Amino acid sequence: MHQSSSTNKPIVVIGSGLAAYTVIREFRKLNTEQSIILITRDAGDFYSKPMLSTAFASKKEAAQLITTAKEKMEAQLGIRILSRTQVTKIDDELNTIVSLNDAGELATLEYAQLILAMGADPIVLKSEGDGAAEVLSVNDLDDYAKFREKLTDKKHIAILGAGLIGCEFANDLLIGGYQVDVIDPSSQVLGRLLPEAVASELQNKLSELGVRWHLNTTASSIVKQDGKLILNLADGTQVSADLVLSAVGLRPRIAIAQEAGIAVGRGIVVNRQLQTSVNNIYALGDCAEIGGLVLPYVMPIMHAAKTLAAVLAGQTVELIYPAMPVVVKTPALPLVVSPPAINSQGLWNVTNIEGGMLARFENDAAELLGFVLAGQATNQRAALTKCLPDILPAG
Numbered sequence: 001m002h003q004s005s006s007t008n009k010p011i012v013v014i015g016s017g018l019a020a021y022t023v024i025r026e027f028r029k030l031n032t033e034q035s036i037i038l039i040t041r042d043a044g045d046f047y048s049k050p051m052l053s054t055a056f057a058s059k060k061e062a063a064q065l066i067t068t069a070k071e072k073m074e075a076q077l078g079i080r081i082l083s084r085t086q087v088t089k090i091d092d093e094l095n096t097i098v099s100l101n102d103a104g105e106l107a108t109l110e111y112a113q114l115i116l117a118m119g120a121d122p123i124v125l126k127s128e129g130d131g132a133a134e135v136l137s138v139n140d141l142d143d144y145a146k147f148r149e150k151l152t153d154k155k156h157i158a159i160l161g162a163g164l165i166g167c168e169f170a171n172d173l174l175i176g177g178y179q180v181d182v183i184d185p186s187s188q189v190l191g192r193l194l195p196e197a198v199a200s201e202l203q204n205k206l207s208e209l210g211v212r213w214h215l216n217t218t219a220s221s222i223v224k225q226d227g228k229l230i231l232n233l234a235d236g237t238q239v240s241a242d243l244v245l246s247a248v249g250l251r252p253r254i255a256i257a258q259e260a261g262i263a264v265g266r267g268i269v270v271n272r273q274l275q276t277s278v279n280n281i282y283a284l285g286d287c288a289e290i291g292g293l294v295l296p297y298v299m300p301i302m303h304a305a306k307t308l309a310a311v312l313a314g315q316t317v318e319l320i321y322p323a324m325p326v327v328v329k330t331p332a333l334p335l336v337v338s339p340p341a342i343n344s345q346g347l348w349n350v351t352n353i354e355g356g357m358l359a360r361f362e363n364d365a366a367e368l369l370g371f372v373l374a375g376q377a378t379n380q381r382a383a384l385t386k387c388l389p390d391i392l393p394a395g
Contacts, residue, residue, distance in 0.1 A: 015117035019285025026309030340370030
């Protein structure tokens with residue numbers, strides 16, 4: 001068992017998502033003594049964020065998605081949680097942070113190490129009209145609770161974005177009995193992840209369930225009219241909805257790191273030990289960028305958390321990302337996606353099999369660089385994953 005450091009300053013973790021709690025859980029396996037304080041804007045309860053886009057069909061309220069309440073997390077992990085609290089400043093010279101809670105109380109806290117696990121914010125598209133401010137995003141449990149409340153007595157939902165989250169919400173809301181329109185500037189669904197043939201199949205399957213697609217266009221204005229929200233699309237069509245959900249992607253939360261002089265790119269830039277450009281400050285999860293990659297998925301977070309826990313415990317390790325396929329939760333056409341690295345040279349080969357589709361992305365030497373499995377083909381996930389190169393190989 002690694003002993004606590006000579007300093008009695010705590011490790012301070014900002015955030016309460018999967019990244020924050022997993023790194024603490026992994027660290028506690030190596031060190032039970034070191035004091036840890038977690039600071040979160042949220043309530044601090046633990047829940048599965050991927051469930052947010054698939055919980056309507058099962059009629060789950062926000063409280064039902066909580067797997068472990070804040071108080072239990074404190075007891076389980078031997079930590080102190082400051083909930084409904086924002087960090088307003090990081091001073092890396094003094095090794096302190098300034099926090100502000102919902103009661104308006106300011107506090108200054110010293111840290112031995114600081115871990116930034118703040119996640120990402122939904123991207124907000126700018127639209128004209130008095131209805132633009134009514135657009136909702138679902139990025140955490142509070143958002144989900146608000147969305148569920150607003151859904152009461154509503155029938156018709158418009159979704160901005162036909163990416164992974166947009167398609168998952170569309171499928172889930174359809175199963176839940178809602179009418180759904182999806183608007184996206186791309187020519188296909190899941191444009192960044194799927195070859196055209198598989199994208200068409202997913203689009204068709206969701207169309208059969210009732211999705212109305214508006215691709216190659218955007219909502220130029222959203223106006224209120226007779227209790228409805230009217231979306232005026234750039235292609236001249238109009239969509240009338242009871243509620244508009246934005247699912248156009250996420251932007252890593254980097255502002256507080258940037259203000260502290262920590263190097264940022266798309267995310268907070270870290271090395272293979274998850275260390276930022278500043279001593280004793282680390283980052284992981286949706287807010288972090290490593291090797292040019294920002295990967296807001298469960299498996300990369302788990303790998304990063306395990307590595308960072310070992311680093312904090314004094315071990316010499318580096319982060320390695322193996323191939324990590326992503327499961328897309330669209331029951332209309334179940335998908336497992338392992339996209340090729342950006343700028344990979346090669347071609348998609350798509351094969352129809354009984355009850356599904358198999359798409360392989362191969363280079364000139366017929367080496368597998370990525371795949372998409374649809375329907376029955378998803379059972380080939382384990383076999384094909386073994387053939388893929390590491391996303392972030394050993395240095």
